Amino acid sequence: MKLKSPTAGLAVAVLAALSFGTSGAFIKPLLEAGWSPSAAVTVRAFVGAAVLLPIAIVALRGRWRALWRARIRVLVLGVVGVAATQLTYFAAIQRIPVSTALLIELLAPLLLVAVVWVTSRRMPRPLVLVGSALAIGGLVLVIGPGAIRPVDPLGLVFACLALIACAIYFVVAARPSDGLPPVAYAAASLVVGGVVLALLGATGILPFTVTFGEVTLLGGQAPWWVPILVVGVISSAFAYVAGIAAAESLGSRLASFAGLLEVVFASLFAWILLGEALQPLQLLGGALILGGIAAVRLAAPEESPSIDEIPVVDEAENAELAGPMRR
Incomplete structure:
Protein backbone atom coordinates (compact mmCIF):
# COMPACT_ATOMS: atom_id res chain seq x y z
CA MET A 1 0.00 0.00 0.00
CA LYS A 2 2.11 2.83 -1.36
CA LEU A 3 0.35 6.16 -0.92
CA LYS A 4 0.69 8.33 -4.01
CA SER A 5 0.34 11.79 -2.49
CA PRO A 6 0.82 13.64 0.81
CA THR A 7 -2.93 14.35 0.83
CA ALA A 8 -3.66 10.62 0.74
CA GLY A 9 -1.00 10.10 3.39
CA LEU A 10 -2.61 12.69 5.66
CA ALA A 11 -6.05 11.10 5.18
CA VAL A 12 -4.65 7.70 6.14
CA ALA A 13 -2.85 9.26 9.13
CA VAL A 14 -6.20 10.63 10.35
CA LEU A 15 -7.74 7.15 9.94
CA ALA A 16 -4.83 5.69 11.92
CA ALA A 17 -5.35 8.22 14.72
CA LEU A 18 -9.09 7.48 14.73
CA SER A 19 -8.39 3.74 14.92
CA PHE A 20 -5.84 4.09 17.72
CA GLY A 21 -8.32 6.35 19.51
CA THR A 22 -10.90 3.57 19.82
CA SER A 23 -8.69 1.49 22.09
CA GLY A 24 -9.37 3.32 25.35
CA ALA A 25 -13.16 3.05 25.13
CA PHE A 26 -12.97 -0.70 24.51
CA ILE A 27 -10.07 -1.61 26.81
CA LYS A 28 -11.55 0.26 29.77
CA PRO A 29 -14.39 -2.32 30.22
CA LEU A 30 -11.74 -5.08 30.34
CA LEU A 31 -9.75 -3.23 33.01
CA GLU A 32 -12.92 -2.69 35.03
CA ALA A 33 -13.63 -6.43 34.76
CA GLY A 34 -10.25 -7.31 36.28
CA TRP A 35 -7.84 -7.44 33.38
CA SER A 36 -4.38 -6.02 34.03
CA PRO A 37 -3.24 -3.38 31.50
CA SER A 38 -0.26 -5.51 30.44
CA ILE A 57 2.06 -13.63 3.67
CA VAL A 58 -0.01 -13.00 0.56
CA ALA A 59 1.35 -9.44 0.22
CA LEU A 60 4.95 -10.62 0.48
CA ARG A 61 4.49 -13.10 -2.41
CA GLY A 62 7.53 -15.04 -1.34
CA ARG A 63 9.75 -11.95 -1.04
CA TRP A 64 11.14 -13.06 2.32
CA ARG A 65 14.38 -11.19 1.66
CA ALA A 66 12.47 -7.92 2.00
CA LEU A 67 11.47 -8.95 5.51
CA TRP A 68 15.03 -10.04 6.30
CA ARG A 69 16.46 -6.74 5.03
CA ALA A 70 14.04 -4.90 7.32
CA ARG A 71 14.75 -7.11 10.36
CA ILE A 72 16.39 -4.30 12.36
CA ARG A 73 13.48 -1.93 11.74
CA VAL A 74 10.96 -4.68 12.57
CA LEU A 75 12.72 -5.46 15.85
CA VAL A 76 12.97 -1.78 16.80
CA LEU A 77 9.33 -1.10 15.95
CA GLY A 78 8.18 -4.22 17.80
CA VAL A 79 10.31 -3.79 20.91
CA VAL A 80 10.21 0.01 21.14
CA GLY A 81 7.13 1.12 19.20
CA VAL A 82 4.78 -1.63 20.38
CA ALA A 83 6.13 -3.03 23.66
CA ALA A 84 8.25 -0.28 25.26
CA THR A 85 5.74 2.50 24.54
CA GLN A 86 3.02 0.50 26.30
CA LEU A 87 5.24 -0.61 29.20
CA THR A 88 6.64 2.81 30.02
CA TYR A 89 3.24 4.47 29.69
CA PHE A 90 1.56 2.01 32.07
CA ALA A 91 4.51 2.27 34.46
CA ALA A 92 4.04 6.04 34.41
CA ILE A 93 0.30 5.99 35.14
CA GLN A 94 0.90 3.84 38.20
CA ARG A 95 2.68 6.84 39.76
CA ILE A 96 1.28 9.95 38.06
CA PRO A 97 -2.14 10.98 36.67
CA VAL A 98 -3.11 9.49 33.32
CA SER A 99 -3.57 12.97 31.82
CA THR A 100 -0.05 13.99 32.82
CA ALA A 101 1.52 10.81 31.40
CA LEU A 102 -0.44 11.15 28.16
CA LEU A 103 0.48 14.82 27.79
CA ILE A 104 4.20 14.04 28.16
CA GLU A 105 4.10 11.03 25.80
CA LEU A 106 2.32 12.98 23.09
CA LEU A 107 5.01 15.67 23.08
CA ALA A 108 6.77 13.38 20.58
CA PRO A 109 6.26 15.80 17.64
CA LEU A 110 7.95 18.58 19.61
CA LEU A 111 10.85 16.26 20.41
CA LEU A 112 11.28 15.44 16.71
CA VAL A 113 11.30 19.13 15.79
CA ALA A 114 13.93 19.78 18.47
CA VAL A 115 16.13 16.87 17.33
CA VAL A 116 16.07 18.10 13.73
CA TRP A 117 16.87 21.64 14.89
CA VAL A 118 19.92 20.40 16.83
CA THR A 119 21.21 17.86 14.30
CA SER A 120 20.72 20.01 11.19
CA ARG A 121 21.65 23.29 12.92
CA ARG A 122 18.83 24.88 10.96
CA MET A 123 16.01 26.65 12.72
CA PRO A 124 12.60 25.25 11.68
CA ARG A 125 10.43 27.48 9.54
CA PRO A 126 8.10 29.80 11.48
CA LEU A 127 5.11 27.73 10.32
CA VAL A 128 6.57 24.65 12.01
CA LEU A 129 7.10 26.57 15.25
CA VAL A 130 3.59 28.04 15.08
CA GLY A 131 2.15 24.60 14.34
CA SER A 132 4.05 23.15 17.29
CA ALA A 133 2.70 25.81 19.64
CA LEU A 134 -0.88 25.38 18.39
CA ALA A 135 -0.76 21.57 18.58
CA ILE A 136 0.74 21.41 22.06
CA GLY A 137 -1.66 24.08 23.34
CA GLY A 138 -4.55 22.12 21.87
CA LEU A 139 -3.23 18.92 23.42
CA VAL A 140 -3.20 20.52 26.87
CA LEU A 141 -6.81 21.66 26.43
CA VAL A 142 -8.03 18.26 25.20
CA ILE A 143 -6.33 16.32 27.99
CA GLY A 144 -7.08 19.01 30.56
CA PRO A 145 -5.05 21.91 31.97
CA GLY A 146 -4.96 20.00 35.28
CA ALA A 147 -2.47 17.61 33.69
CA ILE A 148 0.28 20.14 34.45
CA ARG A 149 0.97 19.60 38.15
CA PRO A 150 3.73 18.48 40.57
CA VAL A 151 4.04 14.69 40.32
CA ILE A 164 11.10 8.86 23.48
CA ALA A 165 9.65 5.47 22.50
CA CYS A 166 6.72 7.18 20.77
CA ALA A 167 9.09 9.44 18.82
CA ILE A 168 11.21 6.44 17.78
CA TYR A 169 8.06 4.71 16.54
CA PHE A 170 7.33 7.57 14.13
CA VAL A 171 10.95 7.78 12.95
CA VAL A 172 11.29 4.05 12.29
CA ALA A 173 7.85 3.78 10.69
CA ALA A 174 8.75 6.62 8.30
CA ARG A 175 11.87 4.96 6.92
CA PRO A 176 11.64 3.77 3.28
CA SER A 177 10.04 0.33 3.07
CA ASP A 178 12.60 -1.10 0.61
CA GLY A 179 9.97 -3.43 -0.82
CA LEU A 180 8.39 -4.50 2.49
CA PRO A 181 4.59 -3.99 2.42
CA PRO A 182 3.24 -2.03 5.42
CA VAL A 183 0.96 -4.95 6.32
CA ALA A 184 3.95 -7.29 6.62
CA TYR A 185 5.91 -4.67 8.57
CA ALA A 186 3.02 -4.21 11.00
CA ALA A 187 2.34 -7.93 11.38
CA ALA A 188 5.95 -8.81 12.14
CA SER A 189 6.29 -5.90 14.58
CA LEU A 190 3.11 -6.88 16.45
CA VAL A 191 4.44 -10.45 16.77
CA VAL A 192 7.72 -9.15 18.19
CA GLY A 193 5.95 -6.73 20.55
CA GLY A 194 3.47 -9.38 21.69
CA VAL A 195 6.23 -11.91 22.40
CA VAL A 196 8.20 -9.36 24.45
CA LEU A 197 5.13 -8.43 26.48
CA ALA A 198 4.15 -12.07 26.99
CA LEU A 199 7.64 -12.99 28.21
CA LEU A 200 7.60 -10.11 30.69
CA GLY A 201 4.21 -11.27 31.91
CA ALA A 202 5.25 -14.93 32.14
CA THR A 203 8.34 -14.08 34.21
CA GLY A 204 6.30 -11.97 36.62
CA ILE A 205 7.98 -8.69 35.71
CA LEU A 206 4.56 -7.44 34.63
CA PRO A 207 1.25 -8.31 36.31
CA PHE A 208 -0.73 -10.54 33.95
CA THR A 209 -4.36 -11.01 34.96
CA VAL A 210 -7.30 -11.93 32.74
CA THR A 211 -10.96 -12.76 33.35
CA PHE A 212 -13.34 -14.60 31.04
CA GLY A 213 -16.73 -13.36 32.13
CA GLU A 214 -18.97 -10.72 30.61
CA VAL A 215 -17.99 -7.06 30.52
CA THR A 216 -20.07 -3.90 30.51
CA LEU A 217 -20.01 -2.48 27.00
CA LEU A 218 -22.20 0.16 25.35
CA GLY A 219 -24.64 0.09 28.25
CA GLY A 220 -25.10 -3.68 28.15
CA GLN A 221 -23.26 -6.93 28.75
CA ALA A 222 -20.96 -8.57 26.23
CA PRO A 223 -18.50 -11.50 26.23
CA TRP A 224 -14.89 -10.55 27.12
CA TRP A 225 -13.69 -11.37 23.62
CA VAL A 226 -15.83 -8.69 21.94
CA PRO A 227 -13.75 -5.66 23.08
CA ILE A 228 -10.56 -7.68 22.55
CA LEU A 229 -11.60 -8.38 18.97
CA VAL A 230 -12.41 -4.70 18.37
CA VAL A 231 -9.07 -3.41 19.67
CA GLY A 232 -7.19 -6.25 18.00
CA VAL A 233 -8.69 -5.65 14.55
CA ILE A 234 -9.30 -1.89 14.54
CA SER A 235 -6.84 -0.24 16.97
CA SER A 236 -4.02 -2.74 16.39
CA ALA A 237 -4.13 -4.45 13.00
CA PHE A 238 -5.64 -1.65 10.91
CA ALA A 239 -4.18 1.20 12.97
CA TYR A 240 -0.56 0.02 12.73
CA VAL A 241 -0.78 -0.70 8.99
CA ALA A 242 -2.35 2.71 8.36
CA GLY A 243 0.13 4.44 10.69
CA ILE A 244 3.15 2.90 8.98
CA ALA A 245 1.85 3.69 5.48
CA ALA A 246 1.07 7.27 6.49
CA ALA A 247 4.44 7.81 8.19
CA GLU A 248 6.29 6.55 5.13
CA SER A 249 4.31 8.95 2.95
CA LEU A 250 4.39 12.02 5.22
CA GLY A 251 7.64 11.64 7.12
CA SER A 252 7.97 11.32 10.87
CA ARG A 253 7.33 14.99 11.70
CA LEU A 254 3.97 15.49 10.00
CA ALA A 255 2.85 11.95 10.84
CA SER A 256 3.58 12.55 14.52
CA PHE A 257 1.56 15.79 14.49
CA ALA A 258 -1.34 13.98 12.80
CA GLY A 259 -1.02 11.33 15.51
CA LEU A 260 -2.05 13.94 18.09
CA LEU A 261 -5.57 13.54 16.75
CA GLU A 262 -5.64 10.22 18.57
CA VAL A 263 -6.35 11.97 21.86
CA VAL A 264 -9.16 13.97 20.20
CA PHE A 265 -10.79 10.84 18.81
CA ALA A 266 -10.28 9.05 22.15
CA SER A 267 -12.19 11.84 23.89
CA LEU A 268 -14.98 11.63 21.30
CA PHE A 269 -15.29 7.85 21.66
CA ALA A 270 -15.29 8.14 25.45
CA TRP A 271 -18.14 10.65 25.13
CA ILE A 272 -20.16 8.58 22.65
CA LEU A 273 -19.52 5.09 24.02
CA LEU A 274 -18.85 5.65 27.73
CA GLY A 275 -20.89 8.76 28.38
CA GLU A 276 -17.87 10.76 29.60
CA ALA A 277 -18.52 14.50 29.39
CA LEU A 278 -16.92 16.43 26.53
CA GLN A 279 -16.04 19.98 27.59
CA PRO A 280 -16.00 23.06 25.34
CA LEU A 281 -12.28 23.51 26.08
CA GLN A 282 -11.65 20.04 24.64
CA LEU A 283 -13.42 21.02 21.42
CA LEU A 284 -11.28 24.16 21.25
CA GLY A 285 -8.20 22.03 21.86
CA GLY A 286 -9.15 19.76 18.97
CA ALA A 287 -9.47 22.79 16.69
CA LEU A 288 -6.02 24.02 17.78
CA ILE A 289 -4.49 20.62 17.03
CA LEU A 290 -6.02 20.71 13.55
CA GLY A 291 -4.58 24.19 13.09
CA GLY A 292 -1.16 22.97 14.17
CA ILE A 293 -1.27 20.05 11.73
CA ALA A 294 -2.30 22.41 8.91
CA ALA A 295 0.59 24.78 9.70
CA VAL A 296 3.16 21.96 9.69
CA ARG A 297 1.66 20.59 6.47
CA LEU A 298 2.13 23.98 4.80
CA ALA A 299 5.81 24.16 5.77
CA ALA A 300 7.90 23.40 2.68
CA PRO A 301 9.86 20.20 3.37
CA GLU A 302 12.89 21.32 1.37
CA GLU A 303 13.26 24.39 3.60
CA SER A 304 12.34 22.67 6.85
CA PRO A 305 14.14 19.31 7.03
CA SER A 306 12.65 16.25 8.68
CA ILE A 307 14.47 13.78 10.89
CA ASP A 308 13.89 11.20 8.15
CA GLU A 309 16.56 13.01 6.12
CA ILE A 310 19.24 12.02 8.64
CA PRO A 311 21.06 9.08 7.03
CA VAL A 312 20.92 5.77 8.86
CA VAL A 313 22.79 2.73 7.59
CA ASP A 314 21.98 -0.58 9.24
CA GLU A 315 23.22 -4.10 8.66
CA ALA A 316 20.63 -4.77 5.99
CA GLU A 317 21.65 -1.70 4.00
CA ASN A 318 25.33 -2.64 4.31
CA ALA A 319 24.53 -6.07 2.93
CA GLU A 320 22.59 -4.45 0.09
CA LEU A 321 25.56 -2.27 -0.83
CA ALA A 322 27.86 -5.28 -0.74
CA GLY A 323 25.66 -7.33 -3.00
CA PRO A 324 23.49 -5.18 -5.26
CA MET A 325 22.60 -8.16 -7.47
CA ARG A 326 21.03 -10.23 -4.68
CA ARG A 327 17.49 -9.33 -5.87
Missing part, protein backbone atom coordinates in the same frame (compact mmCIF):
# COMPACT_ATOMS: atom_id res chain seq x y z
CA ALA A 39 -2.52 -8.50 29.74
CA ALA A 40 -4.89 -6.37 27.67
CA VAL A 41 -2.15 -4.90 25.46
CA THR A 42 -0.42 -8.29 25.07
CA VAL A 43 -3.58 -10.02 23.86
CA ARG A 44 -4.35 -6.98 21.72
CA ALA A 45 -0.95 -7.29 19.99
CA PHE A 46 -1.37 -11.02 19.34
CA VAL A 47 -4.90 -10.61 17.98
CA GLY A 48 -3.69 -7.86 15.66
CA ALA A 49 -0.81 -10.05 14.51
CA ALA A 50 -3.14 -13.02 13.91
CA VAL A 51 -5.41 -10.85 11.76
CA LEU A 52 -2.53 -9.46 9.69
CA LEU A 53 -0.29 -12.49 9.24
CA PRO A 54 -2.34 -14.25 6.48
CA ILE A 55 -2.66 -10.94 4.60
CA ALA A 56 1.05 -10.25 5.10
CA ASP A 152 6.21 11.75 41.33
CA PRO A 153 9.72 12.09 39.77
CA LEU A 154 9.97 8.39 38.84
CA GLY A 155 6.60 8.61 37.13
CA LEU A 156 7.92 11.53 35.12
CA VAL A 157 10.94 9.45 34.10
CA PHE A 158 8.70 6.66 32.82
CA ALA A 159 6.51 9.17 30.97
CA CYS A 160 9.60 10.69 29.32
CA LEU A 161 10.72 7.21 28.27
CA ALA A 162 7.27 6.71 26.73
CA LEU A 163 7.77 10.03 24.91
Whole structure:
Protein backbone atom coordinates (compact mmCIF):
# COMPACT_ATOMS: atom_id res chain seq x y z
CA MET A 1 0.00 0.00 0.00
CA LYS A 2 2.11 2.83 -1.36
CA LEU A 3 0.35 6.16 -0.92
CA LYS A 4 0.69 8.33 -4.01
CA SER A 5 0.34 11.79 -2.49
CA PRO A 6 0.82 13.64 0.81
CA THR A 7 -2.93 14.35 0.83
CA ALA A 8 -3.66 10.62 0.74
CA GLY A 9 -1.00 10.10 3.39
CA LEU A 10 -2.61 12.69 5.66
CA ALA A 11 -6.05 11.10 5.18
CA VAL A 12 -4.65 7.70 6.14
CA ALA A 13 -2.85 9.26 9.13
CA VAL A 14 -6.20 10.63 10.35
CA LEU A 15 -7.74 7.15 9.94
CA ALA A 16 -4.83 5.69 11.92
CA ALA A 17 -5.35 8.22 14.72
CA LEU A 18 -9.09 7.48 14.73
CA SER A 19 -8.39 3.74 14.92
CA PHE A 20 -5.84 4.09 17.72
CA GLY A 21 -8.32 6.35 19.51
CA THR A 22 -10.90 3.57 19.82
CA SER A 23 -8.69 1.49 22.09
CA GLY A 24 -9.37 3.32 25.35
CA ALA A 25 -13.16 3.05 25.13
CA PHE A 26 -12.97 -0.70 24.51
CA ILE A 27 -10.07 -1.61 26.81
CA LYS A 28 -11.55 0.26 29.77
CA PRO A 29 -14.39 -2.32 30.22
CA LEU A 30 -11.74 -5.08 30.34
CA LEU A 31 -9.75 -3.23 33.01
CA GLU A 32 -12.92 -2.69 35.03
CA ALA A 33 -13.63 -6.43 34.76
CA GLY A 34 -10.25 -7.31 36.28
CA TRP A 35 -7.84 -7.44 33.38
CA SER A 36 -4.38 -6.02 34.03
CA PRO A 37 -3.24 -3.38 31.50
CA SER A 38 -0.26 -5.51 30.44
CA ALA A 39 -2.52 -8.50 29.74
CA ALA A 40 -4.89 -6.37 27.67
CA VAL A 41 -2.15 -4.90 25.46
CA THR A 42 -0.42 -8.29 25.07
CA VAL A 43 -3.58 -10.02 23.86
CA ARG A 44 -4.35 -6.98 21.72
CA ALA A 45 -0.95 -7.29 19.99
CA PHE A 46 -1.37 -11.02 19.34
CA VAL A 47 -4.90 -10.61 17.98
CA GLY A 48 -3.69 -7.86 15.66
CA ALA A 49 -0.81 -10.05 14.51
CA ALA A 50 -3.14 -13.02 13.91
CA VAL A 51 -5.41 -10.85 11.76
CA LEU A 52 -2.53 -9.46 9.69
CA LEU A 53 -0.29 -12.49 9.24
CA PRO A 54 -2.34 -14.25 6.48
CA ILE A 55 -2.66 -10.94 4.60
CA ALA A 56 1.05 -10.25 5.10
CA ILE A 57 2.06 -13.63 3.67
CA VAL A 58 -0.01 -13.00 0.56
CA ALA A 59 1.35 -9.44 0.22
CA LEU A 60 4.95 -10.62 0.48
CA ARG A 61 4.49 -13.10 -2.41
CA GLY A 62 7.53 -15.04 -1.34
CA ARG A 63 9.75 -11.95 -1.04
CA TRP A 64 11.14 -13.06 2.32
CA ARG A 65 14.38 -11.19 1.66
CA ALA A 66 12.47 -7.92 2.00
CA LEU A 67 11.47 -8.95 5.51
CA TRP A 68 15.03 -10.04 6.30
CA ARG A 69 16.46 -6.74 5.03
CA ALA A 70 14.04 -4.90 7.32
CA ARG A 71 14.75 -7.11 10.36
CA ILE A 72 16.39 -4.30 12.36
CA ARG A 73 13.48 -1.93 11.74
CA VAL A 74 10.96 -4.68 12.57
CA LEU A 75 12.72 -5.46 15.85
CA VAL A 76 12.97 -1.78 16.80
CA LEU A 77 9.33 -1.10 15.95
CA GLY A 78 8.18 -4.22 17.80
CA VAL A 79 10.31 -3.79 20.91
CA VAL A 80 10.21 0.01 21.14
CA GLY A 81 7.13 1.12 19.20
CA VAL A 82 4.78 -1.63 20.38
CA ALA A 83 6.13 -3.03 23.66
CA ALA A 84 8.25 -0.28 25.26
CA THR A 85 5.74 2.50 24.54
CA GLN A 86 3.02 0.50 26.30
CA LEU A 87 5.24 -0.61 29.20
CA THR A 88 6.64 2.81 30.02
CA TYR A 89 3.24 4.47 29.69
CA PHE A 90 1.56 2.01 32.07
CA ALA A 91 4.51 2.27 34.46
CA ALA A 92 4.04 6.04 34.41
CA ILE A 93 0.30 5.99 35.14
CA GLN A 94 0.90 3.84 38.20
CA ARG A 95 2.68 6.84 39.76
CA ILE A 96 1.28 9.95 38.06
CA PRO A 97 -2.14 10.98 36.67
CA VAL A 98 -3.11 9.49 33.32
CA SER A 99 -3.57 12.97 31.82
CA THR A 100 -0.05 13.99 32.82
CA ALA A 101 1.52 10.81 31.40
CA LEU A 102 -0.44 11.15 28.16
CA LEU A 103 0.48 14.82 27.79
CA ILE A 104 4.20 14.04 28.16
CA GLU A 105 4.10 11.03 25.80
CA LEU A 106 2.32 12.98 23.09
CA LEU A 107 5.01 15.67 23.08
CA ALA A 108 6.77 13.38 20.58
CA PRO A 109 6.26 15.80 17.64
CA LEU A 110 7.95 18.58 19.61
CA LEU A 111 10.85 16.26 20.41
CA LEU A 112 11.28 15.44 16.71
CA VAL A 113 11.30 19.13 15.79
CA ALA A 114 13.93 19.78 18.47
CA VAL A 115 16.13 16.87 17.33
CA VAL A 116 16.07 18.10 13.73
CA TRP A 117 16.87 21.64 14.89
CA VAL A 118 19.92 20.40 16.83
CA THR A 119 21.21 17.86 14.30
CA SER A 120 20.72 20.01 11.19
CA ARG A 121 21.65 23.29 12.92
CA ARG A 122 18.83 24.88 10.96
CA MET A 123 16.01 26.65 12.72
CA PRO A 124 12.60 25.25 11.68
CA ARG A 125 10.43 27.48 9.54
CA PRO A 126 8.10 29.80 11.48
CA LEU A 127 5.11 27.73 10.32
CA VAL A 128 6.57 24.65 12.01
CA LEU A 129 7.10 26.57 15.25
CA VAL A 130 3.59 28.04 15.08
CA GLY A 131 2.15 24.60 14.34
CA SER A 132 4.05 23.15 17.29
CA ALA A 133 2.70 25.81 19.64
CA LEU A 134 -0.88 25.38 18.39
CA ALA A 135 -0.76 21.57 18.58
CA ILE A 136 0.74 21.41 22.06
CA GLY A 137 -1.66 24.08 23.34
CA GLY A 138 -4.55 22.12 21.87
CA LEU A 139 -3.23 18.92 23.42
CA VAL A 140 -3.20 20.52 26.87
CA LEU A 141 -6.81 21.66 26.43
CA VAL A 142 -8.03 18.26 25.20
CA ILE A 143 -6.33 16.32 27.99
CA GLY A 144 -7.08 19.01 30.56
CA PRO A 145 -5.05 21.91 31.97
CA GLY A 146 -4.96 20.00 35.28
CA ALA A 147 -2.47 17.61 33.69
CA ILE A 148 0.28 20.14 34.45
CA ARG A 149 0.97 19.60 38.15
CA PRO A 150 3.73 18.48 40.57
CA VAL A 151 4.04 14.69 40.32
CA ASP A 152 6.21 11.75 41.33
CA PRO A 153 9.72 12.09 39.77
CA LEU A 154 9.97 8.39 38.84
CA GLY A 155 6.60 8.61 37.13
CA LEU A 156 7.92 11.53 35.12
CA VAL A 157 10.94 9.45 34.10
CA PHE A 158 8.70 6.66 32.82
CA ALA A 159 6.51 9.17 30.97
CA CYS A 160 9.60 10.69 29.32
CA LEU A 161 10.72 7.21 28.27
CA ALA A 162 7.27 6.71 26.73
CA LEU A 163 7.77 10.03 24.91
CA ILE A 164 11.10 8.86 23.48
CA ALA A 165 9.65 5.47 22.50
CA CYS A 166 6.72 7.18 20.77
CA ALA A 167 9.09 9.44 18.82
CA ILE A 168 11.21 6.44 17.78
CA TYR A 169 8.06 4.71 16.54
CA PHE A 170 7.33 7.57 14.13
CA VAL A 171 10.95 7.78 12.95
CA VAL A 172 11.29 4.05 12.29
CA ALA A 173 7.85 3.78 10.69
CA ALA A 174 8.75 6.62 8.30
CA ARG A 175 11.87 4.96 6.92
CA PRO A 176 11.64 3.77 3.28
CA SER A 177 10.04 0.33 3.07
CA ASP A 178 12.60 -1.10 0.61
CA GLY A 179 9.97 -3.43 -0.82
CA LEU A 180 8.39 -4.50 2.49
CA PRO A 181 4.59 -3.99 2.42
CA PRO A 182 3.24 -2.03 5.42
CA VAL A 183 0.96 -4.95 6.32
CA ALA A 184 3.95 -7.29 6.62
CA TYR A 185 5.91 -4.67 8.57
CA ALA A 186 3.02 -4.21 11.00
CA ALA A 187 2.34 -7.93 11.38
CA ALA A 188 5.95 -8.81 12.14
CA SER A 189 6.29 -5.90 14.58
CA LEU A 190 3.11 -6.88 16.45
CA VAL A 191 4.44 -10.45 16.77
CA VAL A 192 7.72 -9.15 18.19
CA GLY A 193 5.95 -6.73 20.55
CA GLY A 194 3.47 -9.38 21.69
CA VAL A 195 6.23 -11.91 22.40
CA VAL A 196 8.20 -9.36 24.45
CA LEU A 197 5.13 -8.43 26.48
CA ALA A 198 4.15 -12.07 26.99
CA LEU A 199 7.64 -12.99 28.21
CA LEU A 200 7.60 -10.11 30.69
CA GLY A 201 4.21 -11.27 31.91
CA ALA A 202 5.25 -14.93 32.14
CA THR A 203 8.34 -14.08 34.21
CA GLY A 204 6.30 -11.97 36.62
CA ILE A 205 7.98 -8.69 35.71
CA LEU A 206 4.56 -7.44 34.63
CA PRO A 207 1.25 -8.31 36.31
CA PHE A 208 -0.73 -10.54 33.95
CA THR A 209 -4.36 -11.01 34.96
CA VAL A 210 -7.30 -11.93 32.74
CA THR A 211 -10.96 -12.76 33.35
CA PHE A 212 -13.34 -14.60 31.04
CA GLY A 213 -16.73 -13.36 32.13
CA GLU A 214 -18.97 -10.72 30.61
CA VAL A 215 -17.99 -7.06 30.52
CA THR A 216 -20.07 -3.90 30.51
CA LEU A 217 -20.01 -2.48 27.00
CA LEU A 218 -22.20 0.16 25.35
CA GLY A 219 -24.64 0.09 28.25
CA GLY A 220 -25.10 -3.68 28.15
CA GLN A 221 -23.26 -6.93 28.75
CA ALA A 222 -20.96 -8.57 26.23
CA PRO A 223 -18.50 -11.50 26.23
CA TRP A 224 -14.89 -10.55 27.12
CA TRP A 225 -13.69 -11.37 23.62
CA VAL A 226 -15.83 -8.69 21.94
CA PRO A 227 -13.75 -5.66 23.08
CA ILE A 228 -10.56 -7.68 22.55
CA LEU A 229 -11.60 -8.38 18.97
CA VAL A 230 -12.41 -4.70 18.37
CA VAL A 231 -9.07 -3.41 19.67
CA GLY A 232 -7.19 -6.25 18.00
CA VAL A 233 -8.69 -5.65 14.55
CA ILE A 234 -9.30 -1.89 14.54
CA SER A 235 -6.84 -0.24 16.97
CA SER A 236 -4.02 -2.74 16.39
CA ALA A 237 -4.13 -4.45 13.00
CA PHE A 238 -5.64 -1.65 10.91
CA ALA A 239 -4.18 1.20 12.97
CA TYR A 240 -0.56 0.02 12.73
CA VAL A 241 -0.78 -0.70 8.99
CA ALA A 242 -2.35 2.71 8.36
CA GLY A 243 0.13 4.44 10.69
CA ILE A 244 3.15 2.90 8.98
CA ALA A 245 1.85 3.69 5.48
CA ALA A 246 1.07 7.27 6.49
CA ALA A 247 4.44 7.81 8.19
CA GLU A 248 6.29 6.55 5.13
CA SER A 249 4.31 8.95 2.95
CA LEU A 250 4.39 12.02 5.22
CA GLY A 251 7.64 11.64 7.12
CA SER A 252 7.97 11.32 10.87
CA ARG A 253 7.33 14.99 11.70
CA LEU A 254 3.97 15.49 10.00
CA ALA A 255 2.85 11.95 10.84
CA SER A 256 3.58 12.55 14.52
CA PHE A 257 1.56 15.79 14.49
CA ALA A 258 -1.34 13.98 12.80
CA GLY A 259 -1.02 11.33 15.51
CA LEU A 260 -2.05 13.94 18.09
CA LEU A 261 -5.57 13.54 16.75
CA GLU A 262 -5.64 10.22 18.57
CA VAL A 263 -6.35 11.97 21.86
CA VAL A 264 -9.16 13.97 20.20
CA PHE A 265 -10.79 10.84 18.81
CA ALA A 266 -10.28 9.05 22.15
CA SER A 267 -12.19 11.84 23.89
CA LEU A 268 -14.98 11.63 21.30
CA PHE A 269 -15.29 7.85 21.66
CA ALA A 270 -15.29 8.14 25.45
CA TRP A 271 -18.14 10.65 25.13
CA ILE A 272 -20.16 8.58 22.65
CA LEU A 273 -19.52 5.09 24.02
CA LEU A 274 -18.85 5.65 27.73
CA GLY A 275 -20.89 8.76 28.38
CA GLU A 276 -17.87 10.76 29.60
CA ALA A 277 -18.52 14.50 29.39
CA LEU A 278 -16.92 16.43 26.53
CA GLN A 279 -16.04 19.98 27.59
CA PRO A 280 -16.00 23.06 25.34
CA LEU A 281 -12.28 23.51 26.08
CA GLN A 282 -11.65 20.04 24.64
CA LEU A 283 -13.42 21.02 21.42
CA LEU A 284 -11.28 24.16 21.25
CA GLY A 285 -8.20 22.03 21.86
CA GLY A 286 -9.15 19.76 18.97
CA ALA A 287 -9.47 22.79 16.69
CA LEU A 288 -6.02 24.02 17.78
CA ILE A 289 -4.49 20.62 17.03
CA LEU A 290 -6.02 20.71 13.55
CA GLY A 291 -4.58 24.19 13.09
CA GLY A 292 -1.16 22.97 14.17
CA ILE A 293 -1.27 20.05 11.73
CA ALA A 294 -2.30 22.41 8.91
CA ALA A 295 0.59 24.78 9.70
CA VAL A 296 3.16 21.96 9.69
CA ARG A 297 1.66 20.59 6.47
CA LEU A 298 2.13 23.98 4.80
CA ALA A 299 5.81 24.16 5.77
CA ALA A 300 7.90 23.40 2.68
CA PRO A 301 9.86 20.20 3.37
CA GLU A 302 12.89 21.32 1.37
CA GLU A 303 13.26 24.39 3.60
CA SER A 304 12.34 22.67 6.85
CA PRO A 305 14.14 19.31 7.03
CA SER A 306 12.65 16.25 8.68
CA ILE A 307 14.47 13.78 10.89
CA ASP A 308 13.89 11.20 8.15
CA GLU A 309 16.56 13.01 6.12
CA ILE A 310 19.24 12.02 8.64
CA PRO A 311 21.06 9.08 7.03
CA VAL A 312 20.92 5.77 8.86
CA VAL A 313 22.79 2.73 7.59
CA ASP A 314 21.98 -0.58 9.24
CA GLU A 315 23.22 -4.10 8.66
CA ALA A 316 20.63 -4.77 5.99
CA GLU A 317 21.65 -1.70 4.00
CA ASN A 318 25.33 -2.64 4.31
CA ALA A 319 24.53 -6.07 2.93
CA GLU A 320 22.59 -4.45 0.09
CA LEU A 321 25.56 -2.27 -0.83
CA ALA A 322 27.86 -5.28 -0.74
CA GLY A 323 25.66 -7.33 -3.00
CA PRO A 324 23.49 -5.18 -5.26
CA MET A 325 22.60 -8.16 -7.47
CA ARG A 326 21.03 -10.23 -4.68
CA ARG A 327 17.49 -9.33 -5.87
